[in-house]
Structure formats: C-alpha cells, structure tokens
Amino acid sequence: xxxxxxxxxxxxxxxxxxxxxxxxxxxxxxxxxxxxxxxxxxxxxxxxxxxxxxxxxxxxxxxxxxxxxxxxxxxxxxxxxxxxxxxxxxxxxxxxxxxxxxxxxxxxxxxxxxxxxxxxxxxxxxxxxxxxxxxxxxxxxxxxxxxxxxxxxxxxxxxxxxxxxxxxxxxxxxxxxxxxxxxxxxxxxxxxxxxxxxxxxxxxxxxxxxxxxxxxxxxxxxxxxxxxxxxxxxxxxxxxxxxxxxxxxxxxxxxxxxxxxxxxxxxxxxxxxxxxxxxxxxxxxxxxxxxxxxxxxxxxxxxxxxxxxxxxxxxxxxxxxxxxxxxxxxxxxxxxxxxxxxxxxxx
Numbered sequence: 001x002x003x004x005x006x007x008x009x010x011x012x013x014x015x016x017x018x019x020x021x022x023x024x025x026x027x028x029x030x031x032x033x034x035x036x037x038x039x040x041x042x043x044x045x046x047x048x049x050x051x052x053x054x055x056x057x058x059x060x061x062x063x064x065x066x067x068x069x070x071x072x073x074x075x076x077x078x079x080x081x082x083x084x085x086x087x088x089x090x091x092x093x094x095x096x097x098x099x100x101x102x103x104x105x106x107x108x109x110x111x112x113x114x115x116x117x118x119x120x121x122x123x124x125x126x127x128x129x130x131x132x133x134x135x136x137x138x139x140x141x142x143x144x145x146x147x148x149x150x151x152x153x154x155x156x157x158x159x160x161x162x163x164x165x166x167x168x169x170x171x172x173x174x175x176x177x178x179x180x181x182x183x184x185x186x187x188x189x190x191x192x193x194x195x196x197x198x199x200x201x202x203x204x205x206x207x208x209x210x211x212x213x214x215x216x217x218x219x220x221x222x223x224x225x226x227x228x229x230x231x232x233x234x235x236x237x238x239x240x241x242x243x244x245x246x247x248x249x250x251x252x253x254x255x256x257x258x259x260x261x262x263x264x265x266x267x268x269x270x271x272x273x274x275x276x277x278x279x280x281x282x283x284x285x286x287x288x289x290x291x292x293x294x295x296x297x298x299x300x301x302x303x304x305x306x307x308x309x310x311x312x313x314x315x316x317x318x319x320x321x322x323x324x325x326x327x328x329x330x331x332x333x334x335x336x337x338x339x340x341x342x343x344x345x346x347x
Contacts, residue, residue, distance in 0.1 A: 010050050013046050013049065013050070014043060014046040014047070014050075016046075017042035017043060017045050017046035017049075018039045018042045018043045018046070019039070019042070020042050021037075021038035021039040021040065021041050021042025021043065021045075022035045022036075022038050022039040022042070023035075023038070024038055025037055025038015025039065025041070026038070065111075066110075066111035067111045068111070069111050070107035070109070070110050070111020071107050071111065072107075073107055073111075074103045074106060074107025075103070075107070077103070078103040134159065134160070134161065135230070135231065135232055136161055136162075136163050136229050136230070136231035136232070137158065137160070137161070137162050137163065137231060137232050137233075137234050137252065138162075138163045138164075138165065138222060138225060138226055138229075138231050138232065138233050138234065139162060139163070139164055139168065139234050140168065140218075140219075140222055140233060140234065140235040140236075140237060140240065141168055141171050141172060141175075141190065141218065142235055142236040142237045142240075143234050143235050143236050143254055144168070144172065144190045144193050144194060145172075145175075145186050145187075145189055145190040145193070146236050146254060147189065147193045148254050148258070149193070149197070149234060149254060150193050150196045150197050152254070152257070153197055153200060153203055154200065156202075158252075160203050160204035160205065161204040161205070161206050162197065162203065162204065162205045162206070163206050163208050163225070163229070163231060164194065164205065164206070164207050164208065165207075165208045165210065165211075165221065165222070165225055166207065166208065166209050166210075166211060167211055167218060167221055168218070168222075169194075169207070171218055172187050172190045172191055172194070173187070173191075174187070175187030175190070176188045176190070176191055208225065208229075210225055210228065212224050212225075219237070219239075219240045219243070222235075222240065222244075223240075223243065223244055223247060223249065226244070226249050227247075227249070232249070232250040232251065232252055233249060233250075233251050233252070234251075234252045234253075234254070235251060235252075235253060235254075236253065236254050236255055241253050258291075259321065259322070262291050262293060262322065263289075263291070265293075265312055265315055265324055266312065266315070267312050267313055267314055267315065268311065268312065269311070269312050270309050270310070270311055270312075270329060271289070271295070271309070271310060271312060271324075271326070272307065272308070272309050272310075273287035273288075273289070273295055273297070273307070273308070273310055273326075274287055274305070274306065274307045274308075275287045275297055275300045275303055275304050275305065275306060275308070276288065276304070276305075277304065278301050278304065279296055279297075279300070279301065282301075283298065283299050283300070283301050283302075284296055284297065284298060284299075284300060284301060285297040285299075285300020285301050285302075285303065285304055286300070287300070287310075289324075292321075293321065293322050293323070293324060294321075294323050294324070295310070295323075295324045295325075295326055296323065296324070296325050296326070297310055297326050297327065297328065298313075298325070298326070298327045298328075299327065299328060300328070303328075308328060308329070309328075309329045310326035310327060310328055310329060311326060311327055311328075311329050312324055312325070312326050313325045313326055313327055
C-alpha cells in the first residue's frame, strides 16, 4: 500500500471513530455537549491507534514480543496484587483501572527495552544439549571483499551462523556502483563472495535487517550489532579490530589467522628460493616465500634471478610481519645482529 492509500485509510479511521463517538456519547454522558465530547474522545482513540500502528511498524520483532510479554506479566502481577491487598470497595472506583493502565504501560516499556537484549542463539550456547559453536559471526565489508573468508568457510574451520547486516550489503552495492573502475570491481567481487558463501549447503547464513539510524559510521553499527546479539566480528580492518577489542568484543581477524598459519622456519633450516631483486644494503638480495614472507639473502645481489638453496640464519617478527634472514648454503655464517639487519633491510 502506498503512502497516499495509507493516509486515506488513516483519515477514514479517524472519521469513523469521530462519528461513532458523536453517536454513542450521549449514552455515557448527561450533558448538552455529550456528542461533542464523544466525538473528541473517538478522535483521540483513532489517533492513539494510528500512533500504535506507527510504533509497531518501526519496532523490531523482539521489541513487539517483549512488549506483549511485559503487558501480560504486568496485568497478571497487578491482578494478584490488587486482589490480595486492595479492598473490594476500591475496585469499583476509577482508581482500579488507572492502576492497570499504569502497570500495563510500565510492563510494555520494560518489555520493549529488554526485548532488544533477547537472543535465542544464546540459549543454544548455554544449553547443555545445544551446539557449542553457534556464536553469531558478523562479516564486515573488508573481509567480504578480501574473499579468503569463503575459503575458510569451505574448510569447515568456522561454524555459523554468519550474519550479514543489510547496511553492509548497501555499502557493497554502493561500492559496486562506483564510477571508479577499481572500486567497482572490488564491490562486485564482494557480492560474488557473498553469493559463494550463501551457496554452501552446510553453512547457515542470515541477512540481518537490524539498523541503527542514529549511527552514521558502518563500523559503529557493526559494533552495536555485535553488542546486541553477543556476536563476533570477522574483519581485516585494523582500526575496527582495535576499537572492538577495547570495548570488550571478540574479533576474528583473517590477517592474524594467516600469519598464525604461516609455516614455521627455524634458524639452520634450508629453504629453496628465487632471488627477485636487490636489497637495501649493498650485496643483499630479496626473495619471497609462497606465503609472502620476505627473505633477505646476504650476498644475494650477484645472483638475482637465480634459484638456490639458502640457510636460515635468523627470523625476526616485526609489526609488518615476519622477516627471514638467510645466506647461500655454501657461504659462511653472518654474525651481525638480526635487528640491525632488519633496520638496514627496511632502509
């Protein structure tokens, strides 16, 4: 139904209630203005119904369920309390329905606010018989475009449910519609990755329609959603990772996972590499392992382009990742400290 049709229905409801109030008003009031007051009362009732309809439309499903539960509980508690503690004579006065109205309102408000915190998935986690791994995992834009999350899902190392917020889909669509060819390709790649994840039959993927209009930044919305559903954020975004951790949220970073899964190389081991370019220091050559780890080879400049076996002399972990220092297998060991060589390699 369009906006015009909806307004026509609302105006019709208001007119009907107003006329009905004019008709039945004299039956409840002995006053020359009974019809007028009846019409006004009918109009107010219609306005209250329209406001209730708008509120239900904007409310989430959890909020509506919480409001209904709160109303029922409030009426039940009020009934028991008033039956026991309020004299029967008072129940015939206007005070009695007023108590129900006030407690009903309080129950609805408590139900609406606390209903937002209700998460059935948490019951499965806390249940002794339920699956232990079903913690919601929220995907952000960076990890979707990166694409490695699809490979991780296919291996079965991560269990669902995977939550894809609508605002993330909108951001991907906006990127895919960009005039910049690079951004457009990244956005389309992200949509293809999502399609690939959804097609995995053994993986539960949910599209969440929860949004937070008061928050402008997508990262802030992700953090708020993770708080609401007690979920974990999967991301490659360094800043989002740090902010979420400061707020006490669990973050799964694909880059950290990749670094953790790199093969362990120990000093004294022999590896086969191809020297690709000159290093920062005279005589150095630079090679890369299959996982992207940089290998700095002493006296490797003179054999650029060649494949050879080198002996690992030291391994240094830096903020940028891991760096391996090595020498050709037939060369003598280099005694310089690895930290000094790392500074030289980075210039």
